[in-house]
Amino acid sequence: MSEFPEADLKEYSLAELKAIEAEADKQIAPGRSCGSCSMCCKIARIDYFQKPPGQWCPHCNIGKGCGMYETRPKVCRTFFCHWMQNPNLGPEWKPDKAKMYLCVELSGQRLAAHVDPASPGAWRKEPYYSDLKRWAVQAAKNETQVSVFIDRHAIVILPDRDIDLGIVGRDEMIVSTKEKQGDRFVLGAEKIKRDDYERKQKEWAAARQRVEMEKIQKPGSDWNPS
Numbered sequence: 741m742s743e744f745p746e747a748d749l750k751e752y753s754l755a756e757l758k759a760i761e762a763e764a765d766k767q768i769a770p771g772r773s774c775g776s777c778s779m780c781c782k783i784a785r786i787d788y789f790q791k792p793p794g795q796w797c798p799h800c801n802i803g804k805g806c807g808m809y810e811t812r813p814k815v816c817r818t819f820f821c822h823w824m825q826n827p828n829l830g831p832e833w834k835p836d837k838a839k840m841y842l843c844v845e846l847s848g849q850r851l852a853a854h855v856d857p858a859s860p861g862a863w864r865k866e867p868y869y870s871d872l873k874r875w876a877v878q879a880a881k882n883e884t885q886v887s888v889f890i891d892r893h894a895i896v897i898l899p900d901r902d903i904d905l906g907i908v909g910r911d912e913m914i915v916s917t918k919e920k921q922g923d924r925f926v927l928g929a930e931k932i933k934r935d936d937y938e939r940k941q942k943e944w945a946a947a948r949q950r951v952e953m954e955k956i957q958k959p960g961s962d963w964n965p966s
């Protein structure tokens with residue numbers, strides 16, 4: 741499972757590229773192939789070509805495939821969207837039909853739906869929205885995250901609501917939050933500056949510690965972590 745890789749500008753020989761491709765192909769679920777889909781060649785930012793998100797790669801023959809298939813770079817040989825990897829996703833999730841591709845990112849911490857900016861409401865349609873909500877329920881249990889991206893516009897999907905974070909800059913990141921309100925925890929999400937992450941982690945650790953102390957000090961509590 742992979743997110744779109746950063747540019748690897750090293751020049752590889754064709755033999756090296758084919759070996760890399762053979763290894764990467766092991767990620768593909770049986771029976772899956774891109775076929776006429778080229779959605780990632782449009783939606784993703786591809787640093788190797790300095791291609792911005794949401795614009796077709798200049799090498800793409802739309803609806804036919806890659807115009808430089810034999811010599812395409814490593815980044816194009818090693819990326820597979822989640823539909824290519826997960827045999828449990830139905831044909832409706834094929835990206836050229838869904839108008840978005842799914843991707844497992846941040847070492848499994850986030851399931852992202854990257855939407856074609858030409859169809860920005862695709863994720864709200866059915867069956868996609870219900871699937872995203874169902875996965876958000878699982879994500880809440882696993883402390884992971886489900887997010888929709890339309891270019892850099894991010895929407896975090898939670899079991900009970902969606903949080904529109906607006907544009908998330910390249911110097912920012914999305915973090916999931918869990919806040920104690922009375923006797924229950926409320927899930928949320930916010931964007932923070934990447935530089936601020938360490939300070940935030942300390943704040944969250946302190947908040948967790950306060951909650952644990954409340955449990956211990958609650959009258960009648962015999963809660964004991966050891």
Ligand code: SF4
Binds near residue numbers: 821824
């Ligand atoms: S979005 Fe997925 S199915 Fe479509 S071309 Fe990219 S990897 Fe292949």
Ligand code: SF4
Binds near residue numbers: 786812813
């Ligand atoms: S080089 Fe080919 S595979 Fe790579 S992004 Fe462009 S069209 Fe897609």
